[in-house]
Amino acid sequence: MKIINPATEELIREVEEDSASTIEKKFDRVKEGQRRWRELPIEKRVACLSQFSALLEKNEEELARTLTQEMGKPIRESLNEISGARRRIQFFLDHAAEVLQPKIVHKEAGLVESLEFEPLGVIANISAWNYPYLVGVNVFVPALIAGNALLYKPSEYTTVTGLKIGELLWEAGVPPETFQVIVGGGSVGKELLTLPLDGFFFTGSYRTGQAIADAVASRMIPVGLELGGKDPLYVAADVKNVASVAAAAVEGSFYNNGQSCCAVERIYVERKIYPLFVQAFLAEVKKLKVGDPLNAGTTQGALARPSQVSFLEDQVQDAVQKGATLLIGGKRWGKKGAFFEPTVLVDVHHGMKVMKEESFGPVIGLQSVSDDEEAIHLMNDTEYGLTASVYSSNKERARAILSRIDTGTGYWNCCDRVSPYLPWSGRKHSGLGATLSSLGIQAFVKPKAYHLRQP
Ligand code: NAD
Numbered sequence: 324m325k326i327i328n329p330a331t332e333e334l335i336r337e338v339e340e341d342s343a344s345t346i347e348k349k350f351d352r353v354k355e356g357q358r359r360w361r362e363l364p365i366e367k368r369v370a371c372l373s374q375f376s377a378l379l380e381k382n383e384e385e386l387a388r389t390l391t392q393e394m395g396k397p398i399r400e401s402l403n404e405i406s407g408a409r410r411r412i413q414f415f416l417d418h419a420a421e422v423l424q425p426k427i428v429h430k431e432a433g434l435v436e437s438l439e440f441e442p443l444g445v446i447a448n449i450s451a452w453n454y455p456y457l458v459g460v461n462v463f464v465p466a467l468i469a470g471n472a473l474l475y476k477p478s479e480y481t482t483v484t485g486l487k488i489g490e491l492l493w494e495a496g497v498p499p500e501t502f503q504v505i506v507g508g509g510s511v512g513k514e515l516l517t518l519p520l521d522g523f524f525f526t527g528s529y530r531t532g533q534a535i536a537d538a539v540a541s542r543m544i545p546v547g548l549e550l551g552g553k554d555p556l557y558v559a560a561d562v563k564n565v566a567s568v569a570a571a572a573v574e575g576s577f578y579n580n581g582q583s584c585c586a587v588e589r590i591y592v593e594r595k596i597y598p599l600f601v602q603a604f605l606a607e608v609k610k611l612k613v614g615d616p617l618n619a620g621t622t623q624g625a626l627a628r629p630s631q632v633s634f635l636e637d638q639v640q641d642a643v644q645k646g647a648t649l650l651i652g653g654k655r656w657g658k659k660g661a662f663f664e665p666t667v668l669v670d671v672h673h674g675m676k677v678m679k680e681e682s683f684g685p686v687i688g689l690q691s692v693s694d695d696e697e698a699i700h701l702m703n704d705t706e707y708g709l710t711a712s713v714y715s716s717n718k719e720r721a722r723a724i725l726s727r728i729d730t731g732t733g734y735w736n737c738c739d740r741v742s743p744y745l746p747w748s749g750r751k752h753s754g755l756g757a758t759l760s761s762l763g764i765q766a767f768v769k770p771k772a773y774h775l776r777q778p
Contacts, residue, residue, distance in 0.1 A: 324337065324338050324339075324340045324479065324482065324506065324507065324508070325337055326393055326482055326483055328392050328393065328395075329393075329394065329395040329625040329626060329627055329628070329629060330392075330395050330615060330616055330617075330624060330660040330662070331659065331660060332659055332660060335392055335393060335483065336483065338482055338483075338486070338506055339506065340506055340507040340508075340511060341505050341506050341507050341511050341514075343514055346474075346505060346511070346514055346515065346518070347518070349474060349503040349505065350445065350474060350518050350520075352499070352500055352503065353445050353472040353474060353500060353501060353502070353503055354445050354472070355500060356472055356498055356499075356500025356501045357442070357444060357445050357470075357471065357472035357500075357501065359498075359500070360467075360470060360471075360472060360498065360500070360501040361441075361470035361471075363470075365419075365420050365423065365468065365470075366420070368467060368468050368470065369416055369419065369420060369468055370496070371467070371492075371496035371497050372412060372415065372416060372464055372467060372495070372497075373412075373416050374494075374495035374496055375412070375464075375491055375492055375495035375497070376409045376412040376413065376416070377495075378491045378494055378495055379405055379408065379409055379412075379456075379491065380405075380406075380409060382491070383402060383405045384402075386401075386405055386484070386487060387401035387402045387404075387405055388401070388617070389483050389484055389487060390404070390405075390455065390456075390481065390484050391616045391617055391624065392617075393481055393482070393483050393484060394452050394453075394455075394480050394481050394484075394627040395580075395616050395624040395626060395627050395660075395661065396579055396580070396582075396616060396624050396627075397616045397618075397621045397622060397623070397624045398616060398617050398618070398621075399619060399621075400578070400579055400624075404454055404456050404457055405456055407456075407457055408456035408457050408459075408460045410743070411457065411460050411461065411464070411743045411759070412460055412464050414743035414744065414759075415460075415464045415465050415468060415764065418761065418764065419465055419468040419469070419764050420468075422761045422764045422765065423440045423469060423764065423765075423768060425437060425438065425439040425440075426438045433777040434774070434775065434776050434777070435773075435775040436772070436773070436774055436775070437772075437773045437775065438770060438771070438772060438773070439770075439771045439773065440469070440765070440768035440769070440770060440771070441470075441768060441769050441771050442466075442469045442470035442471045442767065442768055442769075443466075443469075443471055443521040443522045443544075443545060443767055443768065443769060444471060444472070444520075444521030444522070445471065445472045445473070445474070445520055445521055446466060446472075446473055446474075446520055446521055446522035446523065446524060446767070447473070447475075447476065447515045447518070447520050447522070447523050447524065448462045448463055448466070448473055448474070448475045448476065448524045448525075449476045449512050449515065449523070449524070449525045449526070449527065449535070450462070450476065450477050450485070450526050450527070451526040451527045452477075452478035452479075452480035452481040452627050452628075453579060453582045453583060453584070453627065453683075454579070455477055455478065455481040455488070456484070456488075457741070458526040458549065459475070459477070459485075459488060461526075461549070461747065461758040461759055461763065462524045462526070462547070462758065462767075463488075463492075463502070465763060465764045465766070465767050466524070466767040467492075467497060467501065467502065468764075469764065469767040469768050470768075471521075471522075471767055472500070472501045472502065473501070473502050473503070474503055474505050474515060474518075474520070475488070475489065475502065475503070475504050475505065476504070476505040476506075476507070476511065476512055476515060477504065477506075478527075479507065479508040479509075480627045481627075482506055485504055485506070486504055486506070488504070489503070489504035509531070512531075513538075516535060516538045516539060520544070521545075522544050522545040522546070522547070522767070523535055523539055523544070523545075523546045523547070524546075524547040524766075525546070525547065525548050525549070526549040526550075526584075527549075527550065528550065528551055528681075529550045529551050529706075529707075529752040529753075532548040532550045532754065532755075535548070536548060536755070545756075545766070546756070547754075547755065547756040547757075547758065547766055548749070548754040548756065549584065549747070549749065549754050549758060550584075550707075550709075550753050550754040551584060551681045551683070551707060551709070551752065551753060552585055552586075552588065552681065552707045552708075552709030552710065552749065552753050553588045553589065553679065553680070553681050553705045553706075553707040554585055554586065554588050554589075554707070554709055554710045554711060554712070554730075554738075554739075555587075555588070555589050555590070555591060555701070555702040555705075555711050555712070555728075556572055556575065556587045556589070556590045556591070556711075556712040556713075556714070556738055557590075557591045557592075557593075557692075557695075557698045557711075557712070557713050557714070557724065558572070558590070558591070558593065558596070558600055558714045558715075559593050559695070559698075559713065559714065559715035559716075559717070559720065559721075560593035560594075560595040560596045561715055561716045561717055561720075562596070562714050562715060562716060563716050565596055565599050565600055565603050566606075568600070568714045569600055569603035569604040569607055570603075570607050571737070571738065572587060572590060572604060572738065573604060573607040573608055574739070575587035575712070575738035575739035576588075576590070576685075576687045577608070577611055577622070577623065577665055577685050577687075578739060580623055580624060580625075580626055580663075580684060580685050581682060581683060581684045581685045581687070582626070582627065582683050582684065583739060584709060584749075585709055585710045585732070585738075585739050585740075585741065586683075586739055587687065587712065587738050587739060588682055588687070589671075589677075589678050589687070589688050589690070590604075590687060590688070590689045590690070591689075591690050591691075591692045591697075591698045591701055591702065592689060592690070592691055592692070593691075593692060594691045594692065594693055597689075597691040600689075601650070601669060601689055604667065604689065605650055605651060605667060608651055608652075608665050608667055609651070610622075611623050613656050613657075613662055613664065613665070623662075623665060623685060624662075625660045625661045625662050626662070626663055626684060627661075628661070629661040631661065631663070631683065631684055632655050632661050632662075632663055634684070635663050635666070635682065635684045635685075635686050636653075636654065636655070637676075638675075638676050638680070638682055638686060639653045639654075639666060639668065639686060641675055641676045642668050642671055642675040642676070642677045642688065643668075645672075645674055645675050646670055646672075647668045647669065647670050647671045647675060647677070647688070648668065648669050648670045649666070649667075650667040650669055651664070651665065651666065651667050652664035652665050652667065652685070652686075653666050663684055663685055663686075664685070665685045666686040666687070667687055668686070668687070668688045668689070669688070669689050669690075671688035671689065671690050672690065673701065673704055675688070678690070679704075679705065681707070695723075695724055698724065699724055699727050699728065702728050703727075703729055705751075706751055706752040707749070707751055707752050707753045708729045708730045708731065708749060708750030708751040708752070709730055709732065709749045709750075709753035710730050710731070710732040710733070710734060710738070710739075711725060711728040711730045711732075711733055711734070712733075712734040712735075712737065712738035713725055713733075713734070713735055714735075714736055715735070715736075718735065721735040721736070722735065729750055729751065730749075730750060730753075731746070731747070731748035731753065731754075731757075732745070732747070732748075741759070743759045743760070744759075744760060745759065745760050746758070746760040746762045747759045747760075747763065748762075
């Protein structure tokens with residue numbers, strides 16, 4: 324498999340893809356190893372993951388460079404991602420042992436009822452490329468602490484990063500008999516579905532998530548799906564500072580080139596301040612710098628998947644044909660590499676693809692609304708349900724709106740953020756189950772209820 328730098332179109336390296344037989348060998352190896360791993364005291368497993376975090380810090384410059392070269396994100400954002408992943412790991416190091424500890428839940432004469440947690444066994448983690456460290460640690464860190472073994476398949480767009488994650492885990496003391504990296508694209512991922520695994524944890528598109536859920540449904544094993552989004556942001560007319568809200572909305576829309584599951588994908592603005600907001604938003608977008616992602620000053624690097632350039636061109640064309648006005652951008656940037664200009668569309672409506680299908684790129688539509696009711700209706704008019712954001716100076720008003728939006732996460736005066744203390748969960752086509760928080764630790768264990776009666 325050829326690993327190509329999406330910014331320069333140059334070959335980075337070639338790697339051997341896994342085949343059905345190498346996957347089976349890796350599976351046999353971790354199946355055997357999981358028994359020993361789960362028997363270790365949890366403190367030992369926590370110590371290995373703590374060492375892994377230290378190794379991420381020690382190697383962050385090299386790891387960030389590799390990530391930028393293979394998926395195109397600006398070097399500053401690669402470094403941010405690694406430090407963000409370390410903060411998430413720290414959450415699991417601090418809380419997993421306590422969440423997983425056996426508990427006596429009830430006692431009466433001669434009887435004790437207690438709850439223990441057992442690891443699922445050997446699980447697959449099929450992962451995405453947009454934040455390979457962040458979405459990876461959401462799964463493999465709590466899963467390993469809980470005593471599972473993993474077959475970890477990074478995306479084909481971040482294979483070198485995935486291999487590096489495996490090496491650092493091994494160096495940190497997680498045995499190769501517990502963690503194996505599976506190299507390849509969609510067909511290799513599909514091959515994993517045929518194995519008798521004890522759980523599938525997937526981050527990626529709705530289409531693939533649905534195929535995975537369908538393929539393993541009859542096996543009655545846990546499936547976790549972290550899927551796409553079409554996340555809305557609503558700006559009410561009572562905001563105190565339109566310029567600072569516009570700056571936050573631009574950051575939420577264009578960070579990581581819009582390739583975040585919780586990126587702001589569509590913006591609604593109360594009519595009274597719409598012209599002012601559009602002006603401030605455009606001024607902020609003009610500050611973005613497209614270019615070589617290895618340059619410290621670049622804010623917009625290359626798109627990870629070259630095919631996304633024509634996908635975005637199609638969305639823009641569809642919108643313009645249906646009456647949208649293109650304020651800036653709208654096309655490929657430069658002569659080489661998968662670059663796309665930061666793009667802002669106004670006069671948009673829900674008959675346009677840009678307001679309904681996930682863009683996953685630097686393209687955003689701004690629509691004016693007459694009141695909160697119209698905003699709520701439009702925000703809910705989507706197949707997705709990951710996050711929604713409301714900017715308003717009135718907390719009760721914002722909470723009332725957010726309580727009526729069918730998403731796993733609601734933001735008041737912020738957007739595009741994830742906290743390890745809160746569950747990360749999508750509704751509708753955005754997913755199933757939760758990662759992070761105590762729920763995202765319990766996701767990797769099975770409860771065992773003990774009824775213990777004294778003879
Ligand atoms: P994708 O679905 O194309 O691929 C994801 C992974 O699945 C890759 O490793 C791929 O090789 C593998 N795969 C592809 N086809 C498969 C099949 N038939 N069987 C098994 N595995 C298969 O998604 P992507 O392009 O890597 O990621 C982008 C998507 O991920 C976006 O929709 C984004 O919103 C979503 N995402 C969601 C979250 C979240 O937390 N909700 C986080 C990051 C990304």
